[in-house]
Amino acid sequence: xxxxxxxxxxxxxxxxxxxxxxxxxxxxxxxxxxxxxxxxxxxxxxxxxxxxxxxxxxxxxxxxxxxxxxxxxxxxxxxxxxxxxxxxxxxxxxxxxxxxxxxxxxxxxxxxxxxxxxxxxxxxxxxxxxxxxxxxxxxxxxxxxxxxxxxxxxxxxxxxxxxxxxxxx
Numbered sequence: 001x002x003x004x005x006x007x008x009x010x011x012x013x014x015x016x017x018x019x020x021x022x023x024x025x026x027x028x029x030x031x032x033x034x035x036x037x038x039x040x041x042x043x044x045x046x047x048x049x050x051x052x053x054x055x056x057x058x059x060x061x062x063x064x065x066x067x068x069x070x071x072x073x074x075x076x077x078x079x080x081x082x083x084x085x086x087x088x089x090x091x092x093x094x095x096x097x098x099x100x101x102x103x104x105x106x107x108x109x110x111x112x113x114x115x116x117x118x119x120x121x122x123x124x125x126x127x128x129x130x131x132x133x134x135x136x137x138x139x140x141x142x143x144x145x146x147x148x149x150x151x152x153x154x155x156x157x158x159x160x161x162x163x164x165x166x167x168x169x
Contacts, residue, residue, distance in 0.1 A: 006059065007070035007088075012117035014078065015110060017086060020059055020071035025051035027082045028073060031102035040136040067091050074114050076105070083110055086118045093168075094130040095122050099145060106141070112148035119149045119166060130167035137162060 010017045018024075029048040038044055046054065055071075062069045068090040073082050084101035097118055101111040115133075122128040133151055135142050137160075151164035 006061070007072060008121075009072070010117055010121040011077075012113045014076060015083075015114055015117065016075045016077055017072035017114065017117065017121070018075055020055055020073055020085070022052055022055045022059060024073050024082065025049075025055050028085070031082050031084060031104075032100065034103040036103055037100060040139045040142070062089075072118075074101070074110065076110070084114065086114050088118065088122055088128075088131075090122075090128060093128060094132065095128045096132045096134070097122070098133065111141070111145045115145045115149040119151075123167065128167075130165065130169070133164045134158060134161035135164055136160070 006019050009019060026048045029046065029051050032051075033045045035045060058069055058071050069087070070090060071087045072085060074084045074086065075081065076083050082102075083105040084099065086097065086099045088095040088097045097115070099111050099115050099118070101114070119131050122131060131149075131151065133142075133146050133149075135146055143164075146164040149166070151166045154163045154165050154169075156163040
């Protein structure tokens, strides 16, 4: 699941999940440039310089030694292009996950494939036994992705989003 330098790569049928590097910032700035991606999360697209700074912080890791920040970019194998990212914040045997697919690549099943691949990757080694995602109540596409990855609604809410879970409560 991990290497000495962070999370290990993983693959799905059509995607390669590569550990995030600062060098991904330029290409990811284009992938994430649509303001519509921020409808449910807030904020706005970041230019490449802003992503580079964020990726430097993310790849440096959490300042909390009990928390791991694992981030991957998603490369469409047949096209050789980046199309989004997945991430996991791991504490003990639990992980909170998130995913984003660029607008241009939405509607093709990439987010479902990536989220399911991420869950399998995290839980496959046995160290992670619970996976949580926070879904905005009006974000039907994200709810469908969570369900496809095996997560179920918990009825628990945090900051206006519902917690979805797979594994031990």
